[in-house]
Amino acid sequence: MAKKLEYLEVIHPLLDAPEQKCNAENLGPMRMSRGVKASLLALRVYLISMTLLLLYHVLGLAGVIRL
Amino acid sequence: MVMSTIKTIPGITAKGRMVRQGWRRHLLTFLMVAGPGLIVMEADNDAGAVSTYVQAGAQHGTHLLWLLLLLLPITYFTQEMVARLGIATGEGHAAMIYSRFGKWWGRFSLADLLVVNFLTLITEFAAIDLAMREVGIAPWIAVPLAAAGLIGLALSGGYLRWERITILLCLLDVIWVGMAIFVHPHWGSVARHTLLPSIPAGGLTGSLVFLIIAIVGTTIAPWQLFFQQSCVAEKRLRFSDLKWERLDTLIGGCFTVIVAGCMMIVGDMAYRHHLPFSDPAQFAASVVPFAGAGLKDLILLLMVNASVLGATAISLSSAWAYGEVKKWPHSLHKPVREAPAFYALYVLGILAAAGVVLIPRVPLQLVIIGVQVLAGLMLPSAIIFLQLLLNDRELLGSRLVNQSWNNWVNWTIVALLFTLSLILAAQVAAPNLFTWQ
Numbered sequence: 001m002a003k004k005l006e007y008l009e010v011i012h013p014l015l016d017a018p019e020q021k022c023n024a025e026n027l028g029p030m031r032m033s034r035g036v037k038a039s040l041l042a043l044r045v046y047l048i049s050m051t052l053l054l055l056y057h058v059l060g061l062a063g064v065i066r067l
Numbered sequence: 068m069v070m071s072t073i074k075t076i077p078g079i080t081a082k083g084r085m086v087r088q089g090w091r092r093h094l095l096t097f098l099m100v101a102g103p104g105l106i107v108m109e110a111d112n113d114a115g116a117v118s119t120y121v122q123a124g125a126q127h128g129t130h131l132l133w134l135l136l137l138l139l140p141i142t143y144f145t146q147e148m149v150a151r152l153g154i155a156t157g158e159g160h161a162a163m164i165y166s167r168f169g170k171w172w173g174r175f176s177l178a179d180l181l182v183v184n185f186l187t188l189i190t191e192f193a194a195i196d197l198a199m200r201e202v203g204i205a206p207w208i209a210v211p212l213a214a215a216g217l218i219g220l221a222l223s224g225g226y227l228r229w230e231r232i233t234i235l236l237c238l239l240d241v242i243w244v245g246m247a248i249f250v251h252p253h254w255g256s257v258a259r260h261t262l263l264p265s266i267p268a269g270g271l272t273g274s275l276v277f278l279i280i281a282i283v284g285t286t287i288a289p290w291q292l293f294f295q296q297s298c299v300a301e302k303r304l305r306f307s308d309l310k311w312e313r314l315d316t317l318i319g320g321c322f323t324v325i326v327a328g329c330m331m332i333v334g335d336m337a338y339r340h341h342l343p344f345s346d347p348a349q350f351a352a353s354v355v356p357f358a359g360a361g362l363k364d365l366i367l368l369l370m371v372n373a374s375v376l377g378a379t380a381i382s383l384s385s386a387w388a389y390g391e392v393k394k395w396p397h398s399l400h401k402p403v404r405e406a407p408a409f410y411a412l413y414v415l416g417i418l419a420a421a422g423v424v425l426i427p428r429v430p431l432q433l434v435i436i437g438v439q440v441l442a443g444l445m446l447p448s449a450i451i452f453l454q455l456l457l458n459d460r461e462l463l464g465s466r467l468v469n470q471s472w473n474n475w476v477n478w479t480i481v482a483l484l485f486t487l488s489l490i491l492a493a494q495v496a497a498p499n500l501f502t503w504q
Contacts, residue, residue, distance in 0.1 A: 013099065
């Protein structure tokens, strides 16, 4: 009985034809619930205040300002 | 008699390789896809990581090995999300944040990334300087040479060549495993401290908490999120490659954790012989009486290798992210004349960081604190955006969004990182806040 072997072509991703991706371009900003919006606002306040605090601390360590 | 049939895929004219069905096809596909996962994980074992892991071994022996085992799933789950997002969208992380969360978050994330990356780059060159001084090579020779090598690596001719050279540099880290065996650790303690979490003798002191946070911060860094997504997009990985990219990331994670563990085991030699530790280069010199000059040279060589790996990955993550947001051509596939701003950013970052290291009496300690704190601040918020993007059904559809177990795991990681980030920020802003010991 003949033994049947199947061959497949394996193509490197860089040589393959481009495929359709999930495109964010036309979607605009993400739709978020009020809770998520409020959390991101809190995160923004936290990050700004921490950045300022650290900037103040680093300037103090560098001797630019007196702590 | 053997008959063979060839299945061709309609619409594909590119050159592929013909292989039999079965494991050969799987292996070849994996080898073609692998790269971004291994590189992002192993490049994270950069100069700062070598210093942190060796210090952990030198000060606490093998007691903190369990932490690495715990960090493996955390780092894998985080990077898997990035790989999934990169394959689904074909775009980088910075571009995603910009388009889905608006300009403020886009600019904030980008600025934070660029600052942290630049400061980290300075520490990579500082480590090269330190290692080369130990073998008697002057900084004004070693640092410019390293900078030239890094620039040459990116300009050497395309993504694939860069990837192959970088993978070779990653695999050089196997030497750490050999060194760990060579220093004859107590394998029973290694196994016990890897599998059973324990606190070193002396208890939970302020400096131990700081070291644990440093280990976590070293193992999971913000640039990794940006780098792997951009790298996956650069390599044009397809939806069908996702499982192989997951495997690549998992193998990279395991390899990185094993190498990190071996660094701790090598550092443990200082602990057993009661040697002081100030930095890896000093450590390398101090072990000569116990292990010979060969081990010293290998540690210094691997320190330089770690710095070069970290520097190329970090510089590329900055250049990719900036190019994505500015919508400039930003690809290693393009020659310099077609993506001048992308290459200019890569080169300028390297030259500026190398230049800073050559300035006499530059406050490197301040730079290291800056890296730790800014990275600690940035990481939890970056993972929150990643988590929100991976739940974005409008963008990803239902097939690629996180499952509920994904979300449980990831929110736990975010909570853990946020807590550590707050402790770190508080510790740096007010060093006397934690006054145990």
